[in-house]
Structures are given as structure tokens and as C-alpha cells.
Amino acid sequence: MLTILFDGIAYGMLLFVLACGLSITLGLMNFVNLAHGAFAMAGGYITVIMMNRYGLSFYWCLPAAFLVTALIGVLLERTLYRRLYKSSHLDQVLFSIGLVFMSIAAVDYFMGGQQQLISLPPELRGRFDFFGVGIGRYRLFIIVLCAALTIALQLALTRTRFGSQLRAAVDDGRVARGLGINVSVVFALTFALGSGLAGLGGALGTEILGLDPNFPLKFLIYFMIVVTVGGTSSITGPFVAALLLGIADVAGKYYVPQAGAFIIYGVMILVLILRPHGLFAREGGR
């Protein structure tokens, strides 16, 4: 029972790290970026290449996945994304779907279509019993890491100068610019942060979720659910939503395996009917 809860939390945490970048771009910058999964996939493939081709340690791969993906993010933001901030949601959807298609084909071309696998360092493998609760080491690692990340992120957005600049830039770009805030740099950095987190999530998820060129489409659904159900106005919303989703998914599959997939979609529709702007939307949220 508690093992299920534990697994659910680990799964939810992983989902959160994968999706929180999307909640930043969507909630704060109001950009529907369906290509978010492509960044996560990039992180995953960076890990695979570093570990399997160059034999580097898994622990080095995580920051590398974050940095490289963030760099790709900045590059794309500067060249393409920034032109679309003012466009309609429909344009943004189409643009990002196009990006997803390109990334799928490109990864297929360079890496091949098969599942990519990594070998974790021995201390992260296996599991141990803690008062009768089976704890997977790697899952514990994910929980600890993601919890730390969440706290850091929350602090960064609410307590730091950059966080306030970002919120100012989002609320009213013109005024923010008038106050001497370089809005376009703030946006670029935010976008980099979002895609970097996705890359990190992809690197962490390779072991549990698997990695193949269709990753961006396969998990897009989950990201979107987390963000829409959680609401896009804060980090806590998606966090709670991701945890709920993770636990509901794992528990649902354990107790009623026949109905596993129904539960997620059902819950999502129900939440959206009752609260069209998500669980934790601020008043008049976008």
C-alpha cells in the first residue's frame, strides 16, 4: 500500500519536473508550447549519448542535460519563438507541432528508432525495505532531487529579483520595459530555464519512461494534463496536480488495472468542467 503511494509520488515528481517548464512558458509567458516534450527528449538523448558513447557518469549527465537543453532553448527562443509571443494560440500550436515533427524525424535519422537504454550507477539500482515499505533507490533519488528543485524554483520565482522582474514583465511588458527591465532577456532566460528543466526531466525519465523518437508525442498528453489541471498561474498548482496524477495513475493501475487509462482523462475532464481555469487559478487567470 505504502509502496504504491511511494511509487506514485516518484512518478508524480518526475511528471512535475517534465511539465513545470511547460507551465512556466504557458502560464507566465502565455505561449502554448506543444514542443515541450521535444526538449525533454533532447535531454534524454544527451544523457544516452554521453553515457553510452563516451562512458561518462550519470551524475554528470544530469547537469549537462539541463545546460545543453537550456542552450538549445535559448537558441530557438531567440530565432523562432520570440516572433510568436504575440501570435494567436492557434499559430503557436501549429508552430510547436511542426517543431515536434521535425525533432522526431531528426532524432530518428541520427539515433535510429529503437528504444534507448542507459545503465544507472550501481548505488541507484535495486531497492531496500524500510519498515516493510519497499523503496526503489532510483525512485527515492528522483523524489529527493525533484523536491529540492521544486523548492528552489518556488523561491526563485517568488523571492529573487529575477522572479519579480519576470512577473512584472508578464503582467505588463510595456510598463516593465519603462522601469528599465530588459523584458526580452528575461523572457529568453525564462524560456531557457523551462526547456532546461524539461531536459533534466527527460534525462531522469529515460530509465523509467523509456526513450524513443516518439517521446514528445507520447508524453505530451501527460504534460498538458498536469498543466491544465494544475492551472497555469503558479508552480504549486502543477506540482499538486502532478502528484495527484502520479498517485492516481499508479494506484488506479494497481487496484483497478482494467480502468487505468480512463481515470486520468476522466479526472481531467471533470476538473476542467468544474474549474475551467484549473484547480489553483487565480481570479481572472488566463
Added chain:
Amino acid sequence: MITRRLFIATTMVAALAATPSLAQDVVKIGLVLPMTGPFASTGRQVEAGVRAYMALHGDTAGGKKIEVVLRDDAGTADQTRRIAQELVVNEGVSMLMGFGLTPLAMSVAPVLNQAKIPAIITSATTSAIMKQSEYFVRTSMAGPQSAVPVATWAVENGLKRVVTLVTDYGPGHDIEKGFTDQFKKEGGEIVEAVRVPLQNPDFAPFLQRVRDAKPDAIFVFVPSGVGSVFMKQFADRGLADAGIKLIATGDVTDDDLLNAIGDPALGVITGHFYSANHDSPENKAYVEQVKKAANNMRPNFMSVGGYDAMHLAYAALEKTGGDTDGTKLVEAMKGMEWTSPRGSISIDPATRDIVQDIYIREVKKVGDELYNVEFTTYEKIKDPFAAQ
């Protein structure tokens, strides 16, 4: 209205009359595979098998030059159907080949029945396909062919209480039933039957369920790509330490991915029709050819389906002396026997389905690499559902 029908009838007759003259010296074979989408690796492997056969055996059969026309259906059934139909009508192919998944194969059945053209299935496995058309012939695997011997083997080796875990789609249901029927007949007990959705990111809850049921062994069928993820999670969850043995069909220990799965796969017992480690001159030549042509890729059971499909096509053309009439080709294929890289196989004249040996294998280190090492053979296994 009559004139219109007459017009169509005449054009059809004219076109039919024109086809043989077009195909005087070239015989076209339409290869329809998922080359993009989630099942792209199936397409890649089958294509490698087909190309390997042509590289090893030349491109003439029955005095005709063979030309393969490859098309991608992206794993979408209505595309498969349209492409197959276009290949028949526009390209004038004499045979179709490929079909990665059950629904893809099912969707072309009406085309085959109407055009009377044989289709050799290289991948899709469910039993139900063969009944849809008299023109289907299969060189991959017939339904739960590989699961039944695993059930026999399990009981013989003292595994009495088993949990089954299969992917929730046609082939999964077939294999679950095939295994369960045989296992119960031999006196075993199925503790629980778990079905996991096709789109399943995380096996944790299912594995936990299995662990809590405390069986002697878990019998698994999942498609090969997902299989590798499954293997790792199986090892991580410590099911082996809890005394639960893993037995499976060969999809889980796919040759193509085995090395990437690594040590967690060691000692896993699987039943299947092909291992890249199979000891025969045919197989050695084949593995070498595929590795040479396809960037050191190790051929797996899907690619051998493509290889044997080409052999069957060649042999049938030889037998008819180059006649490309669809009905004659199917007749020629029935009862055909040959030695494939996987061992000796034949086509059942009654069901047009493959009859083959199933090997029980264990994952072992051979040199630096992991292989499925065959240790027991169950000979001449037919589709257990075909009789029903």
C-alpha cells in the same frame, strides 16, 4: 446505369489484360511497412531482412527480375489499405508483403479478396488475421505459437503458480489465452492475469501487484521496445530476489536490444522461434549480411520474418515457373518447406500459416555480448487456435 457499369467492367477487363504484359520480365513485390511512427523499428528490421535476402540470393526468381517497392504506412490502417490498393492497381505488383501490426494486416484483406493477390505477413501475429482472406500467408509467427511451449516447459520445471502479464491488445490476448490454456492443461495454476495498456509509461504498479501475489514465476508478453523498459523495472523492483522467476516470449529479450538492456536480462528464460545466436550456416551468413548492410544492427525475429517472406516469394515463383497469377502463387506457397536462419520451417497447407520449431532460450554472455542461448527445442509447433 447499365452503360456506366459496362464501361467500368470493360476498363477493368482491359486493365487486367494489360497487367501480365507489363510484368513480362519484372515481378514487383509491394512491401508495406511502418517506417515512421511508434512501430518504425519493426519496419526497419523487416526491410533489413528483405534486403539481406536479395543481397545473398540475387534478384531473379523463376526467370523474372524481382523488384521490391517499399512504402511507409506509418502504422495507420487506412493508409496501409490505400497503399496496398494503389500498389496493386497502379504499380501492378504481383505480391504484397509486410504489415507490421494486426489491424494493418486486417485492413488489406478486402483488397486481397477483390484483387486475388497473395500477401505474405512478415510481422503481425494474431490468429484472427488468417481467416480474413484466402490470400494471406504468414512467415512471422502464428498467434501464441511461442507461448505454448513456454507453458509446457514451465510446468516440467516445477513452476506451478504463475502470474501472466500481457499487453492489452490482440496479440497479447492471443498469447495470454494460449499460455493459460496449455498451462492449466498441464496442471499449473494461474494466480492472476494482468493486462497492461499499450501506451504505458510506467510498469511500477503492475509489477508491485505481481510481487504482492507471490507466484513462482511471472509470464510476460510485451512488444519488444517496451520489453526493454519492462526488464529494467523488473530487476529494479527486486522481483528476482523475491524468488519470482521471469519467463517470457522472445519479444521481451529482443536480440536487437538485448545488449542495451544489459545485466538485468541475464538468466531470463524465453521461448521464441529465432535467436541471432542460432547455430547454423544459414544463420551465420544471414547475421553477417545484416550487420554489414545495416550499420552493425543485429537482426531480430522481425527481420527474419522479412527474410523468409522473400524466400517464400522466390520459391513460389520458381515453382510456378514465373507465372504471377495470385491464386497459383498461393497454391505454390502451401506446404512449402525450407531451412531458414531460424531452423526448418514450413507453410501449413490448410491454414497457410507457419509451422516452426520453438526454442527455449536463456540469456547468457557469449564473448562480450548477451545472446539468447537455445537449450531446448519443441518441434513443429502449429498455431494452437487454428483448429478451433
Added chain:
Amino acid sequence: MSDKPLSASETAIGLLKRAGRWQIWEIALWLIAIAMIFVLPSKMLILTEITILGLFAVSLDLILGYAGIVSLGHTAFFGLGAYVAGIFARDYFSEPVTGLLVAGVVSGLFGFATSFLVLRGSDLTRLMTTFGVAMLLAELANQAAWLTGGADGLSGVTITPILGLFEFDLWGRNGYIYALVVLMVLTFIARRIVNSPYGLSLKAIKRNPVRAAMLGISPTRRIVAVYTIAAAYAGIAGALLAQTTSFVSPDVLAFHRSADVLLVLVIGGTGYLYGGIFGAIIFTVLRDWLSVITPQYWMFWIGLILIIIVMVGPERITRWQAFLPGSARAERLKARKAAEDVR
């Protein structure tokens, strides 16, 4: 403008009427489509596919282009129609036209039932609810294997000749004619709808729902109505697919279909009904051509084209139809320009 003093409202009414008038290029399009039967007999199958995709996109245009509802799950209705037509033909009555109507009615009812989900919330909420509905249906179709064949697809569908007269042939000729006739009839009806006062009120809602409500146009009822109609259209498109291929695979409900139809519509341009048809032609021909050249990597080029379209701006690409002779849009542009000149 000086010789007609009261021209402002007259011009407006004239232009509104003009929008509903038949254009030369419209007639040409249908004539070409009919001529295809004789010109390209070897391409009937792909033409059928274009026709079906076109109808599906027209149905999306009704809600996206005219009511401004973004949907990522429009394939729910397409798939439902396909399954209903398939099951109806397998178990009850195999004459296609009847099946088409049944599928349209069932999908329409389902559209009516789910239309209440798209009334509230933002674009994003709508994207996700429509998407969720489609995924639920897909899961349902997969689970209810006794009815739908599950993941193996619905086989054993035999379709008898259309109205008992025309059989579906291997060349796909009658299939194309059948699909084309359905597309034409439904497009004509859609044309009447969008050019009626009701259609104009929809456009007003799309531009600004609050203002429309203040003018006495109730958005709710109108959106429910158009959503229902669009669902029925999509269902009929799905039924056409099921009947011309005599098979239903579970991927009729897959996400990529919803995405594809959205792409098709945007390539062709929204809000003038023919966008879906033009888009379907461009998209299908392009995809077919690319997937023959590069069977593995055509997705890359589709993606690239999409990005270019968005970057260049879809309006700029679809504006070509404004230059077609006698186009309402061209007239409107001219009038607007004249008005600006006067000012």
C-alpha cells in the same frame, strides 16, 4: 461613392449578400473534381482520401473558423462516425447511404452532448477538454473489444452497392464519386448555413462574445448548434472512411488525426469553408509525394513546412484566394480601402 449618398449600409448589405453568391473559382473547383474521375483514373484512392479529409476539415472549419473554438479532439466525432458506420454495416444493414445518415445522427447527438464542455473556459481549457473526450472514446473503443474489435480493428465489414446500384470497385472509382457527392452536398448545405443570418451571428460571437451578447445574440445556443452540426459532419466523414475501406482501425480516434486535420485547415486557411478542401489537397499530395521520396523522414519536411507557414503568416499564404476573380474578399478589401481613402 459620391453618387450614392446612403451607401454605407447598402454597401454592407450588398457585400454580405455577395459573400453568399457563387464564385467562379468555386464552380471551377467542383468541375475539376468531377473531371478527375476521367482524367486521373489511377489516382482515385488518394482522391477519395483527399475528399474525406476535406470534409473532415470543413467540419472543423465550422467550429474553428466560424465559432472560434479551438479543438484538439475533433477526431472523436470522426472516429465515432467510422465505428458507428462500421458496426451498423456489419450487424444491421450494409447499404452505405443509410449507414452514412445513421453515423451522422449519432455523431451529431454526441456532439450535442459534449458541446456543453466547450462553452466555458479559455482556449487552453477547450483544447484539453476536446482532447480528453477524444482520448476517452479511444480508450473505450479499445476496451469494448466485443463490439469494436479492440486494438485489432473492426473487420468483417461488407458494404453492399450504394443504393443497391453501384458497387465499390478495386480502382476506387465509385468510392470517389460517392465521397465527392457527399462532400458537395454537405458543402452546399454548410454554405447556406454560414451565409445565413445565423452564420453571421456566429462570426460576431467569434470576434467578440460579450459585444455579441449585448446585441442580443445568445452565444450559448448558437455555439451548441454549430458544434452539433460540425460533429455530424465529422461523423459522416468518418463513416465515408469506414465504408470506402470496409475496415475501422482504432487509430481513427488517435491524437495525430486531430492534429492532422488542424494542420490541413490552417494550411488551407480558416473561415471560408473551402480552406479545408484546399488544405486537404495540399497536405495529402505533399505527404504522399514526400513519403514516396523519403519513407522514413517525411515528417521532418512536413514539420518544416508548417513552421514556415506560421512564420510567414497563414494569412499571407491563403490571401491568394482574395485575388481570384469576383471573390467576396477582394471586394471587401476594395471597399475597405475606398472607405479609408474617403476618410
